[in-house]
Amino acid sequence: MKYKKCHTYLLVAVVAVFFVCFSYHTSDAMVSGPCVNCHTMHNSQNGVSVARDGTGAGWNSSGKLSGGSLQADPLKTLLVSSCVGCHTSTTGETIINVGGSRIPIVFNTGGYPAKPLAGGNFYKVSLGGDNEVYGHNVYGIAGADSKLSTAPGRQSGTCGNATSCHSTLAAAKDTFTGMTNGCQGCHVRVAHHDDSKPWYRFLKGHLDTVDYVTGIEDPNWEQNPDQNNHNKYKGYNGPVDSSVTLEQTHSINSFCGGCHGQYHRQQFMGSSSPWLRHPSDILLPQTGEYSSYDPVTNYSVEAPVAWTDPSNPSRATAVVMCLSCHRVHGSQYPDILRWDYSTMIAGGSGSGGCFTCHTQKSQTP
Ligand code: HEC
Ligand code: HEC
Ligand code: HEC
Ligand code: HEC
Ligand code: HEC
Ligand code: HEC
Numbered sequence: 001m002k003y004k005k006c007h008t009y010l011l012v013a014v015v016a017v018f019f020v021c022f023s024y025h026t027s028d029a030m031v032s033g034p035c036v037n038c039h040t041m042h043n044s045q046n047g048v049s050v051a052r053d054g055t056g057a058g059w060n061s062s063g064k065l066s067g068g069s070l071q072a073d074p075l076k077t078l079l080v081s082s083c084v085g086c087h088t089s090t091t092g093e094t095i096i097n098v099g100g101s102r103i104p105i106v107f108n109t110g111g112y113p114a115k116p117l118a119g120g121n122f123y124k125v126s127l128g129g130d131n132e133v134y135g136h137n138v139y140g141i142a143g144a145d146s147k148l149s150t151a152p153g154r155q156s157g158t159c160g161n162a163t164s165c166h167s168t169l170a171a172a173k174d175t176f177t178g179m180t181n182g183c184q185g186c187h188v189r190v191a192h193h194d195d196s197k198p199w200y201r202f203l204k205g206h207l208d209t210v211d212y213v214t215g216i217e218d219p220n221w222e223q224n225p226d227q228n229n230h231n232k233y234k235g236y237n238g239p240v241d242s243s244v245t246l247e248q249t250h251s252i253n254s255f256c257g258g259c260h261g262q263y264h265r266q267q268f269m270g271s272s273s274p275w276l277r278h279p280s281d282i283l284l285p286q287t288g289e290y291s292s293y294d295p296v297t298n299y300s301v302e303a304p305v306a307w308t309d310p311s312n313p314s315r316a317t318a319v320v321m322c323l324s325c326h327r328v329h330g331s332q333y334p335d336i337l338r339w340d341y342s343t344m345i346a347g348g349s350g351s352g353g354c355f356t357c358h359t360q361k362s363q364t365p
């Protein structure tokens with residue numbers, strides 16, 4: 001009897017430890033499935049190349065890589081396609097299942113998907129021309145932006161050469177650092193087989209190992225987000241000056257600030273009302289019109305917040321962030337916004353978007 005009880009306690013303790021470990025696990029990025037889904041040992045089968053890449057390459061409705069062209073030269077790490085090719089689909093699905101591997105899709109070539117993932121989708125920006133305002137122009141998806149010859153708000157001094165990822169993500173390589181650009185201008189160090197890395201969605205700076213973003217990842221990349229299933233972003237109780245870097249904050253805003261510094265630092269943004277640019281990395285006030293938005297009990301996926309401690313979200317520690325208003329890859333709205341800005345009318349009866357936080361600006365006088 002005595003022993004049984006002891007075992008029960010032990011079991012409860014083990015279950016509790018298991019639960020704590022897994023519920024606070026911040027990174028969930030490990031691939032699964034047969035090697036052959038993603039790798040080719042010699043880039044040859046029956047004497048024909050296996051690797052497929054280039055414009056239009058992506059997974060089709062039969063779960064096969066199609067489009068683009070077969071690559072005579074093998075790809076790095078023996079992969080069957082590039083970052084773009086493997087994360088693209090010619091279907092409307094945003095998570096596809098290839099023989100036991102779940103692949104998150106960020107570019108649907110056939111149209112803007114019904115259920116885009118958290119970062120949005122590169123479909124619209126891929127169309128080029130006037131559509132370049134709908135996303136980041138990324139190598140393999142869109143050519144360089146014709147109006148933006150550098151990242152808006154870029155601070156002078158930070159890697160200013162024309163092919164630097166601080167000026168364009170549409171170049172294959174950064175000639176200054178020699179590093180890969182494109183997707184890897186942001187996902188600097190991928191680790192598809194390693195869950196032990198602390199960084200959120202492979203988002204890192206390029207200085208050393210400590211400049212990374214943290215956060216809690218929704219296992220479905222917000223394909224169906226709701227109150228209980230969504231990413232939890234890391235923010236910081238700023239405003240920040242130049243001495244406060246990504247290494248200290250691990251904030252998603254510091255990450256965007258790496259290329260768009262003037263939109264993040266207090267020198268250019270201001271440090272209290274009246275602000276000079278819309279603040280990010282400041283606490284969402286608990287008073288005035290902001291008191292009506294409680295993201296702990298009523299999280300808005302349309303205008304989300306970050307938290308100073310994503311494992312312990314509280315109303316007092318909710319933070320305004322770049323992703324409160326923007327998606328990152330691409331969206332259906334200009335300036336990669338999360339909603340249609342032209343429908344935000346002061347003194348009308350609008351809701352959502354800006355009004356999620358500025359709850360009194362829609363009220364008629
Ligand atoms: C769903 C896709 C996928 C599957 C399945 C997969 N890999 Fe990978 N693997 C990748 C990608 C993408 C990379 C390159 C990027 C990176 O390292 O994050 C990679 C990199 C690697 C690397 C080099 C980097 C490292 O982590 O050591 C090795 C070795 C490797 N894979 C072996 C395997 C073996 C062996 C299998 C089968 C048991 C396998 N992979 C199955 C996608 C996959
Ligand atoms: C051969 C297929 C393949 C290639 C090539 C590939 N990926 Fe992935 N990637 C995957 C799969 C599968 C996952 C989902 C892993 C999981 O289940 O969490 C993934 C996940 C990701 C994620 C999300 C990680 C997370 O935390 O959920 C990012 C970001 C990413 N890949 C970026 C890249 C970049 C950048 C490259 C090029 C360097 C690349 N991928 C190349 C298959 C691929
Ligand atoms: C590695 C550098 C880099 C990072 C990091 C980065 N950006 Fe950008 N961003 C650029 C460049 C370069 C452009 C201009 C060319 C283009 O539109 O792609 C740009 C353009 C933009 C635009 C305007 C798009 C348009 O065409 O009108 C928005 C909005 C934007 N970024 C938001 C963000 C947000 C939000 C983040 C963080 C989640 C972020 N960026 C992180 C480099 C970066
Ligand atoms: C400007 C920076 C930037 C570029 C360029 C970029 N990503 Fe991302 N990516 C992000 C951020 C930030 C997130 C996290 C989005 C979130 O959680 O809201 C993300 C998330 C992801 C995910 C997880 C799915 C999701 O939507 O959350 C995948 C997969 C991915 N990226 C792949 C890619 C691939 C492939 C490319 C190149 C075609 C690419 N990314 C280019 C910044 C970038
Ligand atoms: C996630 C919440 C959030 C969202 C969404 C949001 N804001 Fe704000 N906004 C704030 C906070 C917090 C402040 C700073 C308030 C303070 O200093 O007390 C602010 C400040 C401002 C200011 C400057 C006020 C001043 O006193 O200088 C303006 C103007 C503004 N927002 C407009 C907008 C518009 C337009 C949108 C939609 C495009 C928007 N905001 C979306 C939270 C938000
Ligand atoms: C309150 C909502 C909101 C927040 C928070 C916000 N933005 Fe914006 N952003 C906008 C809107 C709206 C525009 C359209 C242009 C304008 O109104 O100035 C825009 C435009 C941009 C552009 C394009 C500028 C151009 O010249 O085309 C970039 C780049 C950008 N934002 C990056 C960021 C970054 C980086 C952050 C975080 C440090 C951020 N934004 C935070 C709403 C926001």
